[in-house]
Each structure stands twice: as structure tokens, then as C-alpha cells.
Amino acid sequence: MTAAAAGLFTAVLLGSLLQRVSGMGLGLIAGPVVSILLGPVEGILLVNVLAAVNATLTAVTVRKNVDWRKFASIAPYLVLGAVPGAILIRHSPTDLLLVIVGVLLLIALSVVTLGKRYVPRVNGALPAAISGVIGGFMNTLAGVAGPAITVYAQAARWEQRVYAATLQPIFVVSGVVSFAIKELTGAADVSALGPELWIAGLAAMVLGIFLGVRIAPHVPSAKARNIALGLAILGGGTALVRGAAGLLG
Template sequence: MTTAIVVFLTVFVGALLQRISGMGLGLIGGPVLMIFMGPVDGILVLNVLAAINAAMSTLTVRKNVNWRNFAIIASMLIFGAVPAAWLIRVVSPDWLIIVAGTMLLIALSVVTIGKRHVPHVEGTAPMAVSGVVAGFMNTLAGIAGPAITVYATAARWDQRMYAATLQPIFMVSGAISFLIKHFTGAADLSAVNPAVWGIGIVAMILGIALGVKIAPKIPRDKAYNLALALAVLGGITAVARGVIGLVG
């Protein structure tokens, strides 16, 4: 029952904030689901739900998507997903949650504190690199957004286009991360309680529906900052949980 409530609230809030600001489900869901379901099963669930959530969100923002940029980044995701799946197979759960939580905190530091120091970049090479990094981070920790955010900031993407283009990228990254882990044996879908999927999808639909309704009334930057704050709290908790597991 506790896991069901946590999954519902996490996915609902994450989907709501993602519909408003462009990011949210991965940032919030990654650390929370790692803590309550484990770093392998929790991120597997997040990958699937994030892909479905992003597919739904893409339908509502498709007019603002830069499909060329999406194609370049999405095509590179698998090159980061493969080594991440290998790491999942060889690292213990406690170390895995520490690594994933630390990656999240570093990424959040870059997109907040370090954002103002990111130099201007152009061309497809930096865009491709952001796709590789996003694929690695999404497969390991369920967070593709920060890597794309750093590149989008450096490339001076328009905010509306950035938030919209993230959605199909999240859709593809979630699908790739799940498939890579499934076919390499890095994660086992049968280990997840089937009820989790129904609870997650219902929460997601409700979150997106409310997000569509209140998005015009909520400043995008405030929703984004809230998602970042919750992610920092979750990342710190995840690292602490992993450390306690190692020394306990």
C-alpha cells in the first residue's frame, strides 16, 4: 500500500510539473522510486512511465517541437544507454543508488549554479554529445533532462521550443532505456508488481489533465524551480540511503 501511494503521488506531481515546465517526472520520480523500489526496478518503472507520459505530452505541444534537433539527439541516446546498462549489471544496488543520486545532484548543480557559465555552442557535435550523455543518465538514473538542458542553454534555444522538444526526446529515451535493460538482462520486468503500471498511468493522466488546465495560470519558471528543489531533496536522500546500506 505504501509503495502504491508513493508511486501515485510521485507520478502525479511529476507529470503535472512536466506538463507546465517541460521537466518533472524524471527529476522527481528518479530518486523517489529508487528509494522505495530499488535502483533497478524503480528506474525501470520510471523509464516506461516517462516514455508514456512524454508521448501524451508530445501530442499537446507538437507544434512547437524542433523535429530536426529531436532527430539528432534521439539518434544518439542508445550510445549512452548501452554502457549504462552494463554498469547496472556489475554494480551492487547500494553503490548504484549512490552513483545515480550523485549524478542527479551534479547534473542539477550544472543546470542551476553552473548554467550562467555555460559557453555558447553551435553545430551538431555538441547536440550529439548531449544525446549520448542523456541516454546514459536516463538508463542509470531516469534523468535525461539535465544533459539536454545544459546543451539547450549553451545553444540558446527558445524556451517554448526547448520545453516542447524535450517531450519526444523523453519518449524515445525512456523506450530505449527500457529495451536495452530488458534485452541485456540488466533489469527484469516481471519483478515489478503489475498494479504499479495501472496506478502510474492513472496518476499520469490526472497529472497531465490538471497541468493542461492550470498551465496558463502557473509561471513556467516557478514550476521548474519546484521540480528542481524536489529533485535535490530526493537526490540527497538517495545518496544517504545508499551510504547507510553500505555501512549498515
């Protein structure tokens, strides 16, 4: 196994495990790691596919808690953010994309963690639609739709159990939309990803979900979510530094 495949396996394993426990994790952890290992274009494309498959499998295990009305208020708007994201990818150099991935992730995570106490309560269709647009944009560029949806869910006072479950079909749509738009616009090329990467990613995802199902009853979802956010901050910072070094060098 190559170093890239080994790094991918580790990131996806941990991310899928934490996502099963807390509702989010795969894109947060794997996005910045894979951007550094494989580049921010094909790397994020791989994350988009893995995140969609992972969310599909996870959704099956939590389907009883999914609120389909909440899902429908966000999912259709993901495509509106994915299109400008794909356009930006086509016209940006790799190091700049790494910087953008890192900055977007750190800003979103800052709002989710440090700024959550200041998020006002919201209602209505417009805030949900805005979160969908931002989520689609961030997922296409950085492989992370979760933070934007999380900010809205906190503002709309979603119950944790419903939030963690409803995120899964939203992640399915965001992953499929981001992948399809990047392929259709030529912003990324799935053929650039070798079979070893797909095998490593899928094997790690299945193992992560398997372990997550067994760990979930024993680990508070809030604790798992904090671990995922902490690792994502580290990954986002690393991507930012790597990209900035490339631009300045």
C-alpha cells in the same frame, strides 16, 4: 494500496503535472523516489516506461512547438549512452546504484541551476551528440535525461517554448531505448513489477497531465521548473544518503 504504490502515485502525479507546465519533471521527481521505494533497478525501469508514455501524451498537446531538426540532432545518440549504463547496472550492487543515482542527479542539477550562467554558447552537431550520449547514460541509470539536454539547450540558446516541447519526443526515445536495452541485456526484469504499481503510476500520470493542462496557463513555466529542480535535489540527496548508509552498514 501499498505504501510503495501510494508513494509512486504521489511522485508521478506531481512530476507529470510539472512536466506538462515546464517541460521536465516526471523523471526528476519520480526517479529518486521510486529508486528508494522499489530499488534502483526495477524502480528506474518503471520510471523509464512511465516517462516515455507521459512524454508521448504531453507531446501531443505541444506538438506545434516541437523542432524536429533539434530532436534529430540528439535522439539517435541516446542509445550510445544507454548501453554502458545497462552494463553498469548489471555489475553493481543496489546500494552502489543508489549512490550513483544520487550523485549523477545532484551533479547534473548543480550544473543546470548554479552553473547555467557559466555555460558558454555552443553550435554544431558534436555538442548535441554529446548531450544525447550523456542523457542516454543518465536516463538508463537514474531515469533522468532532462538535465543533460537542458544544459545543451541553454548553451545552444533554445527558446523556452521550443525547448519544453522538443524535450517530449526526446524523452519518448530515451525511455524506450533505456527500457529495451536493460531488458535485452538482462540488466532489469519488468516482470518483477506488480500490476498495482503500473495501475498507480499510469493513473497518476493521466491525472497529472489533466491537471497540468489546466494549470499551465496560470503558472509561469520557469517557476514550475524551479519547483521540479528543487524537489529533484531533495530526492537525489535522499537516494545518496540511503545508498551510502547501505554501503557503510
